[in-house]
Amino acid sequence: MRCEDAHAMLIEGEGGERPAALRAHVAMCAACQAYARDMEGLRAGFRALAAQAAPEPSWGFAARLLRRLDELGEKSRGADFLEQVGRRVVYAAGLLTLLLLLALVLPASGPLRGPTTSELYWAQADTAVLTSYSILPDEPLEGRELNSQVPGANGGEGKR
């Protein structure tokens, strides 16, 4: 038996009869004898600690505890009420926010349907493109130098 195995068995043991192999090893090995002695000392120390009397509850401990529970009960009732009210306020605010978001995002419905947000966006984008190329329908096209404004419109010349 190796010393490590003997140490593990000494630690695992519950302080009762040791296996014969362990007894034989400990009898021959001074280091394991010291280890076993320390383990026994530690166990004896735990027994001594366990034998030490714990403090007893002072007179009226249970009554004081019940009074404290009463106080805590009243506090928790108040806290419960506030929590319920607070929760309702939060729910109402959440619901309002959701309705507002829906009103902004969803298209207006009904017999006279207005333009949706996306339609408005594309209309604005089209206008912007036409403005940048200066070819709005109410302005004449003649005399405008499109080539100077549109890159690459001159075909190969622009590259030279």
Added chain:
Amino acid sequence: MEPNRAEQDPQEVAWIQSAQRGDREAFGQLVERYQQRVFTQVFRLVRRREDVEDLAQEILAKAFRAVRSYNFRSSFGTWLSRVAVNHCYDFLRRERTQPAAFSGPAGDRDGDQPGALVDNLEAPDQDPERQAVLRDLVGKLLERAPADDRVILVLKEMEGLSVEEISEILELRPGTVKVRLFRARKRMLKDWRSLRQER
């Protein structure tokens, strides 16, 4: 080990059921029955007499608030131990940075030479002087130990609980309890040897 409702004291079952409906007087009866056990467990875990009563009160107040969750699968004592151990564990972790002085009757014996007394295993365990030295040494080691080690060692070595009972209290598998117990004992023994070499 896990008594069902029928195996428990009918009076205790009635008190628990009333407490679960919010009856504080019924809970008071349970307090009268278990308060010393809670005090002992708290004292063994925290090792500070001045903190025991406050902690016991907090534990029992917590138990009252949580008593509805008790489902009669384990004994009420085991369930209460679980509440106590968890509470003390949190306390020990909070207090980790402030190690307390050992409050045993032996006082601080750093100046003594207790090695011979400790080594003399022929001396009876009842020898008061040897008892005091051992208590002082192991008490100091427990105070230095991490909260996990302290809890499992107190439950095993001082409360004398089985691995199965500890696994029920700590809500761990028995195999895990065995591994943790082995490591905690090994660390404690290492500390014991180095502390004795210091002296």
